[in-house]
Amino acid sequence: MRISSPRTGGSVLAWTVLIIAILSLVGAQVMRVVTLKYQNALQTATWQETLVAAESGVDLAIVELRKSIYPQPNGAWDGWTTPTPAPSPAPSATPGTRYGKTTIPNAGLAGTEMTINVNVDAPQQLVEPGSSWQYYRIRATGTMPLTGPARVTDNKQDTSLRRLSLHWERFTNGLLSATSLAAPQVCRRVEAIVRPVSAFDQAIMSVGMLDLNNQNIRIDSYDSTDPLKSTNGLYDLAKFQKNGNIATDGAVIDAGGATIWGSASTNAGTVIDGANVKGIQRTDFYQEPIPISAPSWPSINPTPSTVTGSATLTASATKDSTASRYMLSQISISGGQTLMLAGAPDGSRTYIEIYVTGSMSVAGTSQIVLAAGVSATIYFTGNVAVAGNGMVNTNNQPADLQLYGIQPPTGITQTVSLGGNGQITASVYAPGAAVSVNGGGTNGHVFGSVVGKTMTMTGVTNLHYDEALSKGGTINNYKIVSWFEDNR
Amino acid sequence: MVKLGQSTRQIASGEDGFTLAEFSVSIAIFSIVSAGLMMGFTSLERSYSATTAFTVNHADQMRISDSLAMDLRRAVAVQAAQNDTSIYIPTYYDPTDDKIPLLPALDGAGGTFYTATDMTGKTIQTGSGSPAPTLGNNGEYYVERTPAPTPPAQPAPPVYALYGPKTGGAWGNGTPLSVKVHYYLLAGCIYRQQGNKPPVVLADNVQGFIFNVTDVGKVVNTSITFQPKFNSSGASAAATAATTFYNTTLLRNTRTDTLSGVY
Numbered sequence: 171m172r173i174s175s176p177r178t179g180g181s182v183l184a185w186t187v188l189i190i191a192i193l194s195l196v197g198a199q200v201m202r203v204v205t206l207k208y209q210n211a212l213q214t215a216t217w218q219e220t221l222v223a224a225e226s227g228v229d230l231a232i233v234e235l236r237k238s239i240y241p242q243p244n245g246a247w248d249g250w251t252t253p254t255p256a257p258s259p260a261p262s263a264t265p266g267t268r269y270g271k272t273t274i275p276n277a278g279l280a281g282t283e284m285t286i287n288v289n290v291d292a293p294q295q296l297v298e299p300g301s302s303w304q305y306y307r308i309r310a311t312g313t314m315p316l317t318g319p320a321r322v323t324d325n326k327q328d329t330s331l332r333r334l335s336l337h338w339e340r341f342t343n344g345l346l347s348a349t350s351l352a353a354p355q356v357c358r359r360v361e362a363i364v365r366p367v368s369a370f371d372q373a374i375m376s377v378g379m380l381d382l383n384n385q386n387i388r389i390d391s392y393d394s395t396d397p398l399k400s401t402n403g404l405y406d407l408a409k410f411q412k413n414g415n416i417a418t419d420g421a422v423i424d425a426g427g428a429t430i431w432g433s434a435s436t437n438a439g440t441v442i443d444g445a446n447v448k449g450i451q452r453t454d455f456y457q458e459p460i461p462i463s464a465p466s467w468p469s470i471n472p473t474p475s476t477v478t479g480s481a482t483l484t485a486s487a488t489k490d491s492t493a494s495r496y497m498l499s500q501i502s503i504s505g506g507q508t509l510m511l512a513g514a515p516d517g518s519r520t521y522i523e524i525y526v527t528g529s530m531s532v533a534g535t536s537q538i539v540l541a542a543g544v545s546a547t548i549y550f551t552g553n554v555a556v557a558g559n560g561m562v563n564t565n566n567q568p569a570d571l572q573l574y575g576i577q578p579p580t581g582i583t584q585t586v587s588l589g590g591n592g593q594i595t596a597s598v599y600a601p602g603a604a605v606s607v608n609g610g611g612t613n614g615h616v617f618g619s620v621v622g623k624t625m626t627m628t629g630v631t632n633l634h635y636d637e638a639l640s641k642g643g644t645i646n647n648y649k650i651v652s653w654f655e656d657n658r
Numbered sequence: 659m660v661k662l663g664q665s666t667r668q669i670a671s672g673e674d675g676f677t678l679a680e681f682s683v684s685i686a687i688f689s690i691v692s693a694g695l696m697m698g699f700t701s702l703e704r705s706y707s708a709t710t711a712f713t714v715n716h717a718d719q720m721r722i723s724d725s726l727a728m729d730l731r732r733a734v735a736v737q738a739a740q741n742d743t744s745i746y747i748p749t750y751y752d753p754t755d756d757k758i759p760l761l762p763a764l765d766g767a768g769g770t771f772y773t774a775t776d777m778t779g780k781t782i783q784t785g786s787g788s789p790a791p792t793l794g795n796n797g798e799y800y801v802e803r804t805p806a807p808t809p810p811a812q813p814a815p816p817v818y819a820l821y822g823p824k825t826g827g828a829w830g831n832g833t834p835l836s837v838k839v840h841y842y843l844l845a846g847c848i849y850r851q852q853g854n855k856p857p858v859v860l861a862d863n864v865q866g867f868i869f870n871v872t873d874v875g876k877v878v879n880t881s882i883t884f885q886p887k888f889n890s891s892g893a894s895a896a897a898t899a900a901t902t903f904y905n906t907t908l909l910r911n912t913r914t915d916t917l918s919g920v921y
Contacts (some may be wrong), residue, residue, distance in 0.1 A: 293762065295776055
């Protein structure tokens with residue numbers, strides 16, 4: 171009879187327990203490491219996604235700013251709040267300080283929600299002296315909850331870079347003041363400054379077709395405010411610049427072999443016959459054609475109400491004053507008739523605004539003459555036809571003669587025809603109009619900028635874009651000029 | 659009851675022994691099993707170690723990439739080179755207390771900068787090169803944006819500085835408007851040094867790391883590569899190349915180190 175030994179059985183049990191213990195330790199260690207790495211990866215992903223939330227806040231604010239440049243009612247800042255009490259010092263200009271709190275689902279991290287807080291203000295030091303343009307400061311905060319325990323990663327360098335809010339949030343209402351948290355989260359802050367963009371930011375911009383296909387046209391630029399880029403504020407061929415950019419929201423620019431000292435941009439389109447485009451050819455252009463609404467003035471000069479012969483309209487030394495504003499049913503002059511836009515006898519700065527509710531026709535040898543020192547803005551509802559040398563800008567500054575086409579009803583296209591065979595110094599913004607600049611010959615020069623629904627240059631030999639126009643005129647857009655992630 | 663002829667040793671319960679042959683066989687089996695277990699554990703440990711090292715290296719890659727991207731997004735100038743890159747970011751914080759942000763100001767050329775002085779109503783000009791004594795009037799300011807010289811000229815940092823107020827017809831010295839953030843590999847560590855502050859170790863024990871920054875103008879590409887350690891002979895070129903971590907970052911700010919300004 172074989173009798174089993176109890177010592178042998180005990181040994182097997184001990185070995186089994188020992189091996190299980192070792193395997194458990196190995197498993198626990200692997201689990202610990204994997205958990206830490208998983209947590210690190212999750213925290214990293216959340217930290218990265220949170221920047222998307224913060225930048226989305228900047229985008230939301232820019233959308234509201236862009237809405238604000240449309241004619242009323244534009245719905246800008248609807249749903250945004252102004253904090254109470256008002257910040258001190260009080261904002262200098264609209265839109266003041268505004269907050270937006272938006273919670274959006276996030277598809278990137280199992281539907282974890284993003285929270286966006288945006289603060290927009292208009293500091294006094296961000297008002298441009300010349301144009302009085304207000305730059306806006308946008309401070310956006312993106313926040314996302316952190317899944318898992320409030321535990322730092324196993325690497326202090328990660329902790330130093332990716333600042334997580336495990337128990338305390340570093341900022342309270344935008345101030346560096348800690349607040350206790352119920353649950354861990356990630357918070358990232360971005361500060362951006364946006365500046366207005368002029369409607370005259372390009373030498374030529376069209377919503378649709380841009381056609382230069384008639385003669386060998388030259389487009390370049392100068393800066394009337396920079397003596398290195400102009401002479402006495404005038405174009406100087408010896409100092410010409412290379413920012414005569416042309417662009418279309420459409421797909422086609424027919425450059426017609428024109429020499430373009432600047433870029434040619436389409437909206438995912440092509441530049442035909444663009445061998446002489448000296449700058450880059452881009453395909454990523456789109457500029458919303460902001461419509462111009464009819465002026466709404468509380469009071470105007472009562473007379474005249476129409477101009478059908480020689481007349482004089484007197485400008486005022488006070489901008490936006492009653493004395494500077496005229497409303498005309500039409501301007502129609504011909505033969506040798508002259509519409510004089512008169513200013514001060516000494517040529518000092520004066521202002522005049524004219525709203526033409528009908529059409530403008532300057533035919534034959536008639537002229538609209540802008541006197542020295544006068545800055546004129548003309549709004550028109552109907553069509554415009556100006557014969558060669560029909561507009562005389564004594565100041566020779568395109569910023570001093572600005573023409574704005576009021577948006578026609580849907581389905582109707584205005585026409586703007588500017589005669590050439592001479593010199594035109596003006597800026598035209600008519601995104602609802604088919605604009606043609608005609609004329610030509612060796613003396614054909616256009617100084618300024620043109621925006622139209624379509625744009626055709628016929629026989630014009632030279633267009634010189636004044637870069638100073640980009641610092642004034644009506645605001646057509648906002649763009650970011652400064653961006654900084656505040657990672658305090 | 660004990661039978662005659664049986665030894666006392668055979669009779670005693672629990673005192674059975676092994677023959678030499680049995681003992682030898684059991685020792686051999688134990689040795690083989692132990693050796694197998696040892697080899698298994700060693701292999702497991704090596705694999706665990708290699709995997710851990712790979713994971714750590716990958717985490718280092720992500721950290722370096724995230725740090726570079728964060729600075730590149732807010733950069734106004736970049737000087738790129740392998741394992742040695744300088745990124746210039748705006749002086750957003752007060753130099754004496756980096757918890758305090760500075761005030762924004764307009765540079766007179768469509769851009770902005772941050773400064774400790776409230777520039778409301780001040781006349782500010784912008785140009786390339788230091789301001790000539792004949793430029794501007796007393797009380798005015800000047801922002802210098804001088805690009806770095808293009809190769810093959812000696813590398814020099816771009817200049818982005820504020821001069822003024824002009825006093826007594828002199829501009830004085832410029833105050834930097836950007837801070838240099840220097841990334842470099844030294845003695846197996848990758849450092850990030852911001853301005854004159856002590857360098858901070860971004861990743862240690864990274865002798866085999868190579869980080870490349872390629873400046874394309876509007877965007878900057880980064881790639882970070884390390885050498886995985888899966889066996890004693892080192893990683894193959896293909897295995898090393900397979901570790902490369904790529905990132906492309908859009909520079910949000912207008913650059914001060916290019917004549918075109920990029921945007």
